[in-house]
Amino acid sequence: MALSGVRVLELAGLAPAPLCGMILADFGAKVVRVDRPSRAAAVSADGDVQARGKRSLALDLKRPQGAAVLRRLCRGADVLIEPFRHGVMERLGLGPEVLLQENPRLIYARLTGFGQTGKYAKSAGHDINYLALSGVLSKLGRKNENPYAPVNLLADFGGGGVMCALGIVITLFERARSGRGQVIDASMVEGVAYLSSFLWKSQKVGLWNEPRGKNLLDSGAPFYEVYRTSDGKFMAVGAIEPKFYNQLIKGLGLNVDELPAQMSSFGWPEMKKKFASIFAQKTQAEWCSIFESTDACVTPVLALEDAASHQHNKERGSFIKNNQGEISPRPAPVLSRTPAVPSCKRDPFIGEHTEEILLEYGFTKQEIAKLCSDKAIELKNLKANL
Numbered sequence: 001m002a003l004s005g006v007r008v009l010e011l012a013g014l015a016p017a018p019l020c021g022m023i024l025a026d027f028g029a030k031v032v033r034v035d036r037p038s039r040a041a042a043v044s045a046d047g048d049v050q051a052r053g054k055r056s057l058a059l060d061l062k063r064p065q066g067a068a069v070l071r072r073l074c075r076g077a078d079v080l081i082e083p084f085r086h087g088v089m090e091r092l093g094l095g096p097e098v099l100l101q102e103n104p105r106l107i108y109a110r111l112t113g114f115g116q117t118g119k120y121a122k123s124a125g126h127d128i129n130y131l132a133l134s135g136v137l138s139k140l141g142r143k144n145e146n147p148y149a150p151v152n153l154l155a156d157f158g159g160g161g162v163m164c165a166l167g168i169v170i171t172l173f174e175r176a177r178s179g180r181g182q183v184i185d186a187s188m189v190e191g192v193a194y195l196s197s198f199l200w201k202s203q204k205v206g207l208w209n210e211p212r213g214k215n216l217l218d219s220g221a222p223f224y225e226v227y228r229t230s231d232g233k234f235m236a237v238g239a240i241e242p243k244f245y246n247q248l249i250k251g252l253g254l255n256v257d258e259l260p261a262q263m264s265s266f267g268w269p270e271m272k273k274k275f276a277s278i279f280a281q282k283t284q285a286e287w288c289s290i291f292e293s294t295d296a297c298v299t300p301v302l303a304l305e306d307a308a309s310h311q312h313n314k315e316r317g318s319f320i321k322n323n324q325g326e327i328s329p330r331p332a333p334v335l336s337r338t339p340a341v342p343s344c345k346r347d348p349f350i351g352e353h354t355e356e357i358l359l360e361y362g363f364t365k366q367e368i369a370k371l372c373s374d375k376a377i378e379l380k381n382l383k384a385n386l
């Protein structure tokens, strides 16, 4: 796989960092998730539902022996992903200055909400806070309603985990030339803002002149909207270009000549009411048969389980099942020659691979036994879990 041989240490964190680690693991990296020993875990890795392809090492970084183990592991690693607030690693004696001094090739990825500097650098926060501070949240939501955050997808994952993975791959590519690592300051505020550059760049073309929920792409336009069907399901309509819009109108049984001009926003509220009343007259399946194989840009709004079994997605194998029968999306994008091969194994228990990993990184059995007695590490007794 494309990232085979890349050794990653992911310090256990919430949502964004685990996705970053999972992406790297899916494309072949050997990812070790460094968990707090289960006895010390506040937010334990049980919340890491993105652990595919990872192994778990339970290490108490607050103990000097534990911090020393991480320093030694970093001397043999390519990437460190750290998901804590600014200053935490420095307090542990594990800041970039220390680790890059000992391994100048290390990619030290710091995935935070607000970045390593600035007024909020040491503040707690979650996706919605980062989305709000980026300006993007102000653009999300329907007319006369409060802005709303689409789950925690945009800042945590789009502007966080994925953007950090991009930074890691870019710096690994650069290191191939320079031979040197560097620090990645991945702020989710900036990541989601960057992801939303279109919003900024399209200001001058008048796409966002109206208040939230009254513009072309934010539920203002009737031809870019979701409509309920007679069976309580929904159809998504994205017929923007006139050639597609005309096919939408035809499928709805309307005459385009009897309607206001498509781009005349004054007529949009009435048009939306008309479309809604028409969509409400048939079931989702009936609308699918009307619009399937047309370019009207009309598709069913599928529940997760239906998406996995939808013919198009099945034909492509867009969703995969692991050994536990859990369904999830396959890694993207699909690479023609070195595709991702996601693990089918169950997620690791905390500390399940502690001994295996330490031996792999050159620790002796005696050293491991001492670390265990010092409570710096935790060996997972699998029997205790069965």
Ligand SMILES: C[C@H](CCC[C@H](C)C(=O)SCCNC(=O)CCNC(=O)[C@H](O)C(C)(C)COP(=O)(O)OP(=O)(O)OC[C@H]1O[C@@H](n2cnc3c(N)ncnc32)[C@H](O)[C@@H]1OP(=O)(O)O)[C@H]1CC[C@H]2[C@@H]3[C@H](O)C[C@@H]4C[C@H](O)CC[C@]4(C)[C@H]3C[C@H](O)[C@]12C
Pocket (backbone or CB within 6 Å): 011, 012, 013, 014, 015, 016, 034, 035, 036, 037, 040, 042, 043, 044, 045, 046, 047, 048, 059, 060, 061, 062, 083, 084, 085, 088, 091, 092, 111, 112, 113, 114, 123, 124, 125, 126, 127, 128, 152, 156
């Ligand atoms: C699924 C829920 C989360 C959804 C995503 C949510 C919407 C987000 O937006 S996540 C993104 C959060 N932000 C960031 O990641 C940005 C960077 N990080 C931070 O800003 C902070 O880490 C923080 C704000 C997220 C948390 O602050 P906190 O003070 O807790 O931590 P830090 O300041 O970073 O310091 C870390 C301290 O920990 C020490 N540490 C770290 N590693 C080790 C180690 N190996 N050994 C020893 N010590 C270690 C470190 O030294 C620091 O110590 P100091 O502070 O003293 O310096 C999930 C949200 C809540 C989850 C549920 C909850 O946790 C309860 C259950 C827990 C159970 O185990 C599993 C089920 C839960 C119900 C759990 C389920 C889900 O996971 C959640 C709902």
